[in-house]
Amino acid sequence: HTQCKYSWNLAKMNKFMSVIVLCGLAGLVKGACETQAANLASAKDDKNYRANCVDILSKQVKMEFEASLQYLLMAAQFSQDTYYLPGVAGIFWTSADEERNHGKTFIEYLRMRGYNGNEFFAEEPLKPILGKNKWESVSEALRDALKMEKAVTSSMKDMIDICSQGGEDDPHAADWLTGTWLEEQLNGQRHLAGLINSLENFSRDHKELGEWMFDREL
Numbered sequence: 001h002t003q004c005k006y007s008w009n010l011a012k013m014n015k016f017m018s019v020i021v022l023c024g025l026a027g028l029v030k031g032a033c034e035t036q037a038a039n040l041a042s043a044k045d046d047k048n049y050r051a052n053c054v055d056i057l058s059k060q061v062k063m064e065f066e067a068s069l070q071y072l073l074m075a076a077q078f079s080q081d082t083y084y085l086p087g088v089a090g091i092f093w094t095s096a097d098e099e100r101n102h103g104k105t106f107i108e109y110l111r112m113r114g115y116n117g118n119e120f121f122a123e124e125p126l127k128p129i130l131g132k133n134k135w136e137s138v139s140e141a142l143r144d145a146l147k148m149e150k151a152v153t154s155s156m157k158d159m160i161d162i163c164s165q166g167g168e169d170d171p172h173a174a175d176w177l178t179g180t181w182l183e184e185q186l187n188g189q190r191h192l193a194g195l196i197n198s199l200e201n202f203s204r205d206h207k208e209l210g211e212w213m214f215d216r217e218l
Contacts, residue, residue, distance in 0.1 A: 044114025053163035053170040054115050057106060061120040063129065063155060064103035067148050070128035071096035074141050077134065085211065087218030088138050091195075095145065102181075109176065138211045139199055146192040153185040 075092035078085045107120070129148060135141040156177055163174040198217075203210025 042114050049114060050163065050168055050170040050173075052165075052168060053159075053173050054110065054113060056159050056162050057173065058110055058115060058117055058120060060155060060159065061103050061106045061110075062126065063152065064099050064106060065121070065126055066129035067152065068096045068099035068103065069126060070130050070132070070148060071099060071145070073128055073133050074135065074145070078138070078141070085138065085215040087215040088141075088211075091218065092141070092145070113173070138214065139196065139203070142192060142196045142199065146189060146196065149185060149189050149192060153182070153189065156181050156185060 071092045075089045075096060077083065078089040078092065083089075110117075129151075130144055132144065135144070160174050160177050160182070163170045163177065199210065199214045202214045202217075
């Protein structure tokens with residue numbers, strides 16, 4: 001009899017706890033609905049916010065992450081035992097991190113300007129920007145890296161032009177792109193061109209030995 005009474009009380013307690021949990025969930029849902037319905041403030045400044053400029057900045061996020069993926073594959077190849085060029089791989093590991101951070105910085109800037117879109121990768125899955133996963137030489141990889149950086153610089157210039165259009169200009173975005181990014185891109189291009197030329201000098205007579213000597217200097 002005592003055991004039956006205990007089982008009955010336990011069932012009542014379980015039912016009571018279920019009611020509490022359901023009420024709690026209902027409260028959460030109600031709270032979420034109330035938050036959505038509230039008159040929320042926005043960082044967007046209609047006088048300075050230009051949708052055409054902000055939209056093209058949002059598209060740059062994907063380009064930065066796809067460049068990062070491409071650099072990751074370059075670094076992975078030259079880390080293989082069959083290559084083992086840690087200096088060369090290090091260049092590409094660092095570049096992969098930099099491109100990913102660029103993408104994050106663009107998202108942070110867009111949030112600061114009041115952009116609430118989140119469809120940065122919605123059109124199609126992320127993929128390496130050049131669609132490559134193998135290189136026949138260090139020179140080929142470095143030349144691809146230079147090609148990527150020039151493509152990003154060209155994209156920056158297009159964004160600056162759009163954000164500087166008369167009557168639809170966004171001075172802050174144009175200044176941010178010019179002051180923060182354009183100089184970094186141009187310096188990066190010069191650095192890669194210098195690396196390619198140094199490698200060519202090392203490899204003038206012996207390609208494999210030249211790559212090894214080049215790697216030791218990095």
